[in-house]
Amino acid sequence: MFLRFPRLILILAGVLLFAGFxxxxxxxEGVSPQTYSxxxxxxxxxxxxxxxxxxxxxxxxxxxxxxxxxxxxxxxxKNFSRETDLPLTIAVLIDTSSTVTxxxxxxxxxxxxxxxxxxxxxxxxxxxxxxxxxxxxxxxxNDPNKLANQIRKLKASGDTALFDAIYAICDQKLISxxxxxxxxxxxxxEDTSSAMDFRKAVEMAIRAECIxxxxxxxxxxxxxxxxxxxxxxKTLENLARETGGKVFFPFxxxxxxxxxxxxxxxxxxxxxxxxxxxxxxxxxxxxxIEVKVPDRGLKLNYRKGYYGPVN
Numbered sequence: 461m462f463l464r465f466p467r468l469i470l471i472l473a474g475v476l477l478f479a480g481f482x483x484x485x486x487x488x489e490g491v492s493p494q495t496y497s498x499x500x501x502x503x504x505x506x507x508x509x510x511x512x513x514x515x516x517x518x519x520x521x522x523x524x525x526x527x528x529x530x531x532x533x534x535x536x537x538k539n540f541s542r543e544t545d546l547p548l549t550i551a552v553l554i555d556t557s558s559t560v561t562x563x564x565x566x567x568x569x570x571x572x573x574x575x576x577x578x579x580x581x582x583x584x585x586x587x588x589x590x591x592x593x594x595x596x597x598x599x600x601x602n603d604p605n606k607l608a609n610q611i612r613k614l615k616a617s618g619d620t621a622l623f624d625a626i627y628a629i630c631d632q633k634l635i636s637x638x639x640x641x642x643x644x645x646x647x648x649x650e651d652t653s654s655a656m657d658f659r660k661a662v663e664m665a666i667r668a669e670c671i672x673x674x675x676x677x678x679x680x681x682x683x684x685x686x687x688x689x690x691x692x693x694k695t696l697e698n699l700a701r702e703t704g705g706k707v708f709f710p711f712x713x714x715x716x717x718x719x720x721x722x723x724x725x726x727x728x729x730x731x732x733x734x735x736x737x738x739x740x741x742x743x744x745x746x747x748x749i750e751v752k753v754p755d756r757g758l759k760l761n762y763r764k765g766y767y768g769p770v771n
Contacts, residue, residue, distance in 0.1 A: 501736050501737070502538065502539070502734050502735070502736055503530075503535075503734065503735055503736070503737055503749075503766060504539070504669075504732060504733070504734045505528065505732075505733045505734075505749060505751065505762050505763065506543065506640060506671070506704070506730045506731070506732055506733075506762065506763075507526075507704075507730060507731045507732075507733055507751050507760055507761065507762040508704075508726045508729055508730050508731070508760070508761045508762070509521060509731065509753065509758050509759070509760050509761075510726075510758070510759055510761075511757060511758060511759075512757050512758065512759050513757065517725055517726065517729040518758060519542060519544065519729050521731065521753070522540075523537055523540035525753050525754070525755075526540070526731070526733060526751060526752070526753060527751070527752045527753075528733055528735055528749065528750070528751050528752075529749070529750040529751075529752070530735075530737055530738070530739065530747050530748070530749055531739065531747055531748050532748075532750075533738055533739075535735040535736075535737065535738060536735060536736070537733055537734070537735050538734050538735055538736055539732065539733070539734030539735075540731070540732070540733055540734070541731070541732045542730075542731055542732075543640065543728075543730045543731065543732045544728055544729060544730075545728065546639060546640055547580075547582040547583050547584070547639055547640070548580075548583040548584075548585075548639075548640050548641075548642060548727055548728075549583070549584050549585075549600070549634070549637045549639055549640065549641045549642070550578075550579070550583065550584070550585040550586075550641075550642050550643075550644065551585070551586050551588060551629050551633065551634060551641075551642075551643045551644070551670075552571055552574065552575070552585060552586070552587050552588070552607075552643075552644045552646070553588045553589075553590060553625055553626070553629065553643060553644070553645045553646070553647070554567050554568075554571055554587070554588070554589050554590070554611070554614065554646050554647075555567065555589075555590060555591070555620060555622070555645075555646060555647035555648065555677070556589045556590065556591045556614050556615065556616050556617070556618075557590070557591040557592070557616065557617070557618055557619055557620035557652070558591070558616055558617055558618060558619070559620060559648055559650055559652075560616055560647070560648055560677055561616040563648070563677040563678075564614060564615075564616045566677055567614075567646045567677055568611050568612065568614060569716070570646055570675060570677075570710075570716050570720075571587070571607075571611050571644075571646060572604075572607075572608045572611050573716055573720060574644060574716075574720045574723075575604035575607045575608060575611075576604045576608070577720055577721070577724070578720055578723065578724040579602060579604050579607075580602070581602055582602070583602055584600040584601065584602055585600065585601065585602070585607060586598055586599050586600050586601070586629075586633065587607050587610050587611065588625060588629055589614060590620070590621055590622065590624070590625035591616070591617060591618035591619060591620065591621070592618035592619045592620075592621055592653055593618075593621060593624075594621065594624060594625040594628050594629070596629075596633075597610040597613075598610045600633075619652045619653035620647075620648075620650055620651055620652045620653060620654075621651065621652075621653045621654045621655075622645075622647055622649065622650075622651040622654060622661075622695075623651050623654035623656040623657060623658060623660065623661040624653075624654040624655055624656050624661075626643070626645075626656075626661040626664065626665060626672075626699070627656045627660060627661050627664045629643070630643075630664040630665050630667070630668040630670055631664055631668075634668040634670050635664075635667060635668040637668075640671075640727060640730070641668065641669060641670045641671065642670065642671045642672075642673060642705070642723075642727055643665070643670050643671070643672045643673070643705075644673050644675065644723065645672060645673070645674045645675065645696065645699070646675045646677060647674070647675075647676070647677065647692070647696065648676065648677050648678040648692045648693075649674070649676060649678065649691070649692025649693055649694070649695040649696040650691065650692040650695075651695065658695065658698070658699075661699070662698075662699065662702050662703065663767075665699075665702075665703050666702070666703060666763060666765065666766060666767065667767060669763070669766075670703060671703050671704045671705040671727075671763065672699045672700050672703040672705045673700060673705040673706055673707075673708070673723050674696035674697070674699055674700045674705070674706075674707040674708070675707075675708045675710065675716070675719060676692070676693050676696050676707065676708065676709045676710075678692055678693060693707075693709065701764075702763075702764055703763050703764075704761050704762045704763040704764070705761065706722070706723070706726070706761065708722075726761070733751065737768070739768065741768065742768065742769045742770050742771045743768060743770065744767055744768055744769070744770040745767070745768055746765050746766070746767055746768075747765050747766055747767070747768050748764065748765045749762070749763070749764060749765045749766065
C-alpha cells in the first residue's frame with residue numbers, strides 16, 4: 461500500500477525522506493516506523509453530548525455530571541474542560557473507485573462544501589483520494605481554495621482500498637499531530653482490495669486518537685441503491701461508532717449542509733475528560749472506556765477505548 465503524492469511535491473517528499481520521514485514506504489503488518497509511540501500516564505477523552513429528543517448539543521455540563529470507567533473500573537477525573545474553540549486537524553478521504561463513478565460529482569460538491577463552510581483560519585485540513593491506492597492530493601492547509609482546486613480534478617477508476625487509506629493516513633500523518641483530530645470519509649463503504657482489514661484500520665485510527673465521520677454516497681434519491689450498499693453502509697457506521705464519530709446518509713446534495721453543520725458543531729462542542737489509569741500494566745492491550753452521565757435523555761459520543769502503554 462503506497463501513499464502517493466503529486467509531482468509538484470516530489471522534491472519536498474525526498475527531503476523529508478532524507479530526514480527520516482518517508483511517505484512512500486509500504487505499510488508493514490504492524491505499526492510502521494513513522495508511528496510516534498509516546499508513554500503518557502494521562503488518558504484524555506473527547507466527549508460530545510446531545511439530547512436524544514431534540515438532537516441538540518448539550519454544552520453546559522460540569523465535571524460532576526460525568527463518570528468514567530476503564531475496563532469496568534471507575535476512574536478519577538483529573539482534568540476537565542469544555543473544548544469549544546480549539547483548532548481542528550481534519551483529513552478528508554474521498555472514494556474515487558469505479559463503484560462511485562455515478563456519484564463522484566456528489567462527492568466533489570460535498571467535500572468542497574465542507575471545506576468552505578467548516579474550515580477556519582486556525583484549522584488545518586488535508587485531502588486524500590483512494591481507489592486501488594491512496595494519493596495525498598493536498599497536504600495540511602487552511603486554504604479552502606487549494607483543497608477545492610484539487611477536488612475538481614478527481615476522476616473515478618479502479619478498486620476500493622478504504623481500509624488501507626484509513627490506516628495509511630492515520631499512520632503517516634495524523635498520529636504525529638496533536639490536538640483534536642477528525643477524519644471525514646465520503647464513500648459507499650465497499651472495500652474490495654485492501655491489504656488491511658476493518659479491525660486494523662480502526663486500531664490505527666484509535667492509536668491516532670482520530671474521530672471518524674462517515675458520509676455515505678449509496679443511499680436513496682439519484683444516488684441509487686445497489687445490492688451491496690447495506691454492507692458498505694454498515695462498515696461506515698461501525699467506523700464512526702468505534703471512534704466516537706457519526707455516520708450520515710444524505711438523499712440529496714442539499715442535505716449535506718445540515719450534515720456538515722452537525723459535524724462542525726460536534727467538533728467544536730466537546731468535553732475534554734482526563735484521568736490517570738489505575739491499570740499499571742504495560743502490556744499494550746486494548747482498554748475499554750465507558751463514559752456515563754446520570755440523565756438518560758442524553759446520548760454521548762466518544763472513542764470506545766485506547767491501547768495501553770508498553771515498556
